[in-house]
Amino acid sequence: MARPKLQDVAARAGVSVTTVSRVLNNRGYLSDDLRRRVKAAIDELGYRPDAIARSLIGRKSGLVGVVVPTVADPFFGELVSAIERSLAEHGYKTLLCDCQQNAEREAEYLDLLQANRVDGIITSTHNRDVAGYDQAELPIVAVDRRLAAHIPIIRSDNRAGGRLATEHLLARGSRAPLLITATDHAGNDRAASYREVMSERGLEARVRAYGYSTPVEDRRALVETWLSESGADGVFATDDLTAMMALEWAHKTGRRVPDDVRVVGYDGSAAVRQGVPGLTTVAQPIERLGARAAEVLVDRIAAPDAVMAPEPPLSIGLRVGWTS
Amino acid sequence: MARPKLQDVAARAGVSVTTVSRVLNNRGYLSDDLRRRVKAAIDELGYRPDAIARSLIGRKSGLVGVVVPTVADPFFGELVSAIERSLAEHGYKTLLCDCQQNAEREAEYLDLLQANRVDGIITSTHNRDVAGYDQAELPIVAVDRRLAAHIPIIRSDNRAGGRLATEHLLARGSRAPLLITATDHAGNDRAASYREVMSERGLEARVRAYGYSTPVEDRRALVETWLSESGADGVFATDDLTAMMALEWAHKTGRRVPDDVRVVGYDGSAAVRQGVPGLTTVAQPIERLGARAAEVLVDRIAAPDAVMAPEPPLSIGLRVGWTS
DNA sequence: CTGAAAGCGCTTACAG
DNA sequence: CTGAAAGCGCTTACAG
Numbered sequence: 001m002a003r004p005k006l007q008d009v010a011a012r013a014g015v016s017v018t019t020v021s022r023v024l025n026n027r028g029y030l031s032d033d034l035r036r037r038v039k040a041a042i043d044e045l046g047y048r049p050d051a052i053a054r055s056l057i058g059r060k061s062g063l064v065g066v067v068v069p070t071v072a073d074p075f076f077g078e079l080v081s082a083i084e085r086s087l088a089e090h091g092y093k094t095l096l097c098d099c100q101q102n103a104e105r106e107a108e109y110l111d112l113l114q115a116n117r118v119d120g121i122i123t124s125t126h127n128r129d130v131a132g133y134d135q136a137e138l139p140i141v142a143v144d145r146r147l148a149a150h151i152p153i154i155r156s157d158n159r160a161g162g163r164l165a166t167e168h169l170l171a172r173g174s175r176a177p178l179l180i181t182a183t184d185h186a187g188n189d190r191a192a193s194y195r196e197v198m199s200e201r202g203l204e205a206r207v208r209a210y211g212y213s214t215p216v217e218d219r220r221a222l223v224e225t226w227l228s229e230s231g232a233d234g235v236f237a238t239d240d241l242t243a244m245m246a247l248e249w250a251h252k253t254g255r256r257v258p259d260d261v262r263v264v265g266y267d268g269s270a271a272v273r274q275g276v277p278g279l280t281t282v283a284q285p286i287e288r289l290g291a292r293a294a295e296v297l298v299d300r301i302a303a304p305d306a307v308m309a310p311e312p313p314l315s316i317g318l319r320v321g322w323t324s
Numbered sequence: 325m326a327r328p329k330l331q332d333v334a335a336r337a338g339v340s341v342t343t344v345s346r347v348l349n350n351r352g353y354l355s356d357d358l359r360r361r362v363k364a365a366i367d368e369l370g371y372r373p374d375a376i377a378r379s380l381i382g383r384k385s386g387l388v389g390v391v392v393p394t395v396a397d398p399f400f401g402e403l404v405s406a407i408e409r410s411l412a413e414h415g416y417k418t419l420l421c422d423c424q425q426n427a428e429r430e431a432e433y434l435d436l437l438q439a440n441r442v443d444g445i446i447t448s449t450h451n452r453d454v455a456g457y458d459q460a461e462l463p464i465v466a467v468d469r470r471l472a473a474h475i476p477i478i479r480s481d482n483r484a485g486g487r488l489a490t491e492h493l494l495a496r497g498s499r500a501p502l503l504i505t506a507t508d509h510a511g512n513d514r515a516a517s518y519r520e521v522m523s524e525r526g527l528e529a530r531v532r533a534y535g536y537s538t539p540v541e542d543r544r545a546l547v548e549t550w551l552s553e554s555g556a557d558g559v560f561a562t563d564d565l566t567a568m569m570a571l572e573w574a575h576k577t578g579r580r581v582p583d584d585v586r587v588v589g590y591d592g593s594a595a596v597r598q599g600v601p602g603l604t605t606v607a608q609p610i611e612r613l614g615a616r617a618a619e620v621l622v623d624r625i626a627a628p629d630a631v632m633a634p635e636p637p638l639s640i641g642l643r644v645g646w647t648s
Numbered sequence: 649c650t651g652a653a654a655g656c657g658c659t660t661a662c663a664g
Numbered sequence: 665c666t667g668a669a670a671g672c673g674c675t676t677a678c679a680g
Contacts, residue, residue: 005657016667021659029665051440052379053657056672061376066420070405074595077401081394084422093440096390096420098408116375116417137327216598244599251602271398271595274540275568278575329673340651345675353649377673380656 004045013041024049055117064297065113067097067106067123074271075239075286076124079143082290083122090298092119099125101213114138120297123147126182126212139300141293146187152300154293157313161282162193164318165236165264168280170201172324174234174262180223180246181238184209190238190266206230210242224249233261234324240265240272240281247279247323263323273319280324285314328369337365348373379441388621389437391421391430391447398595399563399610400448403467406614407446414622416443423449425537438462444621447471450506450536463624465617470511476624478617481637485606486517488642489560489588492604494525496648498558498586504547504570505562508533514562514590530554534566548573557585558648564589564596564605571603571647587647597643604648609638 010017015034022028023038041047055061064087068076084094095118097109106125113121124143140147144155169177179194184207191207198205208226210219223245227235237243243265250257257263265272268283296311334341339362346352347362365371379385388411392400408418419442421433430449437445448467464471468479493501503518508531515531522529532550534543547569551559561567567589574581581587589596592607620635 006659007657017658018660018667018669019665022666025659027660031665034666048435048439050657052376052385053672054659055376056380056657056674057659058672071395071408072398072402072405072594074396074398074401077398078396080420081396081422081424084395084420085424093436094420094422096404096408096418098405098418100405100409111372112417115372216594220598241595241598248601270396270540271565272599274544274565275596275600277572330675331673341674342651342653342676343649346650349675351676355649358650374673377656378675380658380673381675382656 004047005050006047009038009041009045009047012045013037060119060301061117062091062093063095063116063118064092064294065095065097065109065116065118065121065123067099067109067113067121067125069125070098070101071096072098074269075267078269078271078286079124079290082287083294086291086294087298090294092294092298103213120301122293122297139297139304141297141300143289143293152296152308152311154289154296154311155313156284156289156316158189158316159193160313161266161284161316162190162236162238163197164316165190165266165282166194166197168318168320168324169234169236169262169264170197170203172234172258172262174232175203176206176230176232177234177236177262178226178230178232179205179207179236179238180226180242181207181209182212188238194236206232216241220245220248224252227261228253235261235263236266237264238266240267240269240276240279243279243281243323244272244276247276258322258324264318268319278321278323279319280321281319283317283319285316288314328371329374330371333362333365333369333371336369337361384443384625385441386415386417387419387440387442388416388618389419389421389433389440389442389445389447391423391433391437391445391449393449394422394425395420396422398593399591402593402595402610403448403614406611407618410615410618411622414618416618416622427537444625446617446621448617463621463628465621465624467613467617476620476632476635478613478620478635479637480608480613480640482513482640483517484637485590485608485640486514486560486562487521488640489514489590489606490518490521492642492644492648493558493560493586493588494521494527496558496582496586499527500530500554500556501558501560501586502550502554502556503529503531503560503562504550504566505531505533506536512562518560530556540565544569544572548576551585552577559585559587560590561588562590564591564593564600564603567603567605567647568596568600571600582646582648588642592643602645602647604645605643607641607643609640612638 006017006020010020020038023035066083071077071080087094099105120139122141140151142151142153181191184191195205210222227249235246243263246263250261255261265279265281268281330341330344334344344362347359390407395401395404411418423429444463446465464475466475466477505515508515519529534546551573559570567587570587574585579585589603589605592605
């Protein structure tokens with residue numbers, strides 16, 4: 001038989017569909033007898049309410065769009081996993097929007113999500129100026145990204161992280177640490193802290209930026225060239241993958257780590273911690289970032305117009321391995 | 325103004341809702357004039373059809389459930405990314421079900437997906453006996469997992485992979501390579517090939533299995549103990565993370581790689597390739613696994629009762645680095 | 649070529 | 665305490 005519907009349950013239990021709906025939603029007074037009969041019918045038929053029909057009525061679809069550059073990147077994989085878990089705990093489902101590292105897809109997804117009546121969006125992409133975020137009427141939360149004035153940002157303490165990493169390199173004897181980062185714009189707090197610390201110590205800040213959209217192997221070539229030419233005795237990479245490229249470069253060129261060159265990365269995903277536990281890195285609380293993003297979004301869905309205090313940045317920590 | 329609906333567009337264009345729907349779906353004959361007027365109204369109002377209402381009518385929701393142990397694992401992150409891309413190309417949306425490494429959630433998700441009327445499911449979890457897969461009436465495709473007789477399996481050539489890895493270790497001079505895998509059951513083709521090759525050479529096969537549900541740090545302890553006690557001069561790990569644990573163990577205990585111990589992993593995700601390019605590993609075609617899974621599912625959705633030939637396993641390759 | 653009406657599977661005022 | 669009816673936003677026979 002085809003999938004049973006409310007009507008089938010009602011017929012079997014000998015009641016109206018209204019009553020079945022009430023039992024399902026625990027609404028209004030119902031005699032115990034009725035309740036039992038209806039439940040029996042539901043079980044016998046293996047009835048499951050149709051979530052689509054429900055969404056059409058209520059204002060809620062129970063769906064949240066999660067937009068990321070790509071879950072193929074372990075950092076975003078972990079972030080999405082944490083977001084999904086927290087959303088599920090709050091009764092929401094995750095519609096995954098993997099931009100495949102492609103800026104154009106983000107705008108399309110924004111459209112698609114609205115057509116699918118998601119209740120809200122969590123986004124964490126690097127594409128700075130996707131129009132539409134400011135006009136979307138949906139609750140939105142951004143992870144580590146400024147989208148528009150009214151959109152809350154969940155992030156960890158990048159200023160503190162940049163400081164920790166730089167001071168650590170200096171403490172370990174580096175005198176000419178190089179900063180390698182994606183983009184060196186004003187909002188890059190990790191870079192700002194690096195500059196600040198270097199300036200405090202009267203050292204020269206040296207920054208290299210490879211650009212978000214640079215293919216990985218091109219980035220590797222850049223990193224290796226920069227490292228060889230700079231004569232750096234330390235590297236602060238603002239992501240772990242780049243830090244591992246520095247490690248690989250040291251291996252290939254016969255540098256000793258940390259004696260000749262100290263390496264500090266950033267992010268501290270579980271995948272990196274497990275695979276390369278020796279890497280010194282600034283560990284973001286990825287689990288908490290995801291959970292907090294979900295919580296704030298759920299709150300906004302419940303009270304879209306509530307005034308919210310800005311989220312304080314989550315605290316980070318330095319995990320020291322043998323690379324420094 | 326609230327989100328415009330079909331009625332609003334119809335009113336503005338001075339036509340019936342039927343006509344607007346026809347323009348939207350390109351169905352039936354329509355005068356160019358009408359078509360233009362309707363399109364203008366749609367643009368002016370910024371109208372977007374409600375996907376939920378559409379799903380309620382048609383038999384299709386356009387949603388596909390993707391069930392994985394967790395996208396925090398880079399292999400599954402890449403797999404899901406590839407699946408999402410391919411599904412999107414075919415007009416489907418991805419409902420992400422991250423089991424958080426927890427077998428119980430899989431059954432719950434199966435229920436949830438049916439309630440949400442997904443058009444199909446792609447699953448790739450390790451939980452062998454989740455009831456429900458055999459009775460679910462939805463099109464289902466499994467990635468590297470046998471669920472039920474009628475459910476197609478997409479996988480790469482594990483037999484060839486196991487053989488490649490083992491023969492390579494022997495070719496590089498290993499005489500007592502140890503196999504470390506998750507579970508040593510009959511369906512483990514990588515282990516079967518290892519045994520086969522060892523037997524062909526008259527060497528003793530030695531297998532260690534850590535179990536899927538073992539926490540990562542416990543696994544690391546096991547791996548290190550096994551390696552230290554076995555006196556192995558080679559390691560074939562059936563996943564890259566375990567191979568990296570072997571590398572870490574060698575580093576800590578002062579073994580030289582590959583002179584004292586050769587290490588070969590399995591999976592070859594982009595994250596590992598980028599982060600630890602020196603690792604010798606059997607590279608699965610993750611991108612193609614995901615794409616093929618999506619294609620087969622889309623076919624099954626289009627023709628649920630079509631008889632399908634079993635999918636031939638996708639071919640794998642050995643990527644040789646400095647660890648062997 | 650175009651429109652009025654029924655219906656997808658539910659929930660929710662409104663009656664009784 | 666329970667039910668008949670309207671309605672969520674669309675699509676699709678069926679008329680005209």
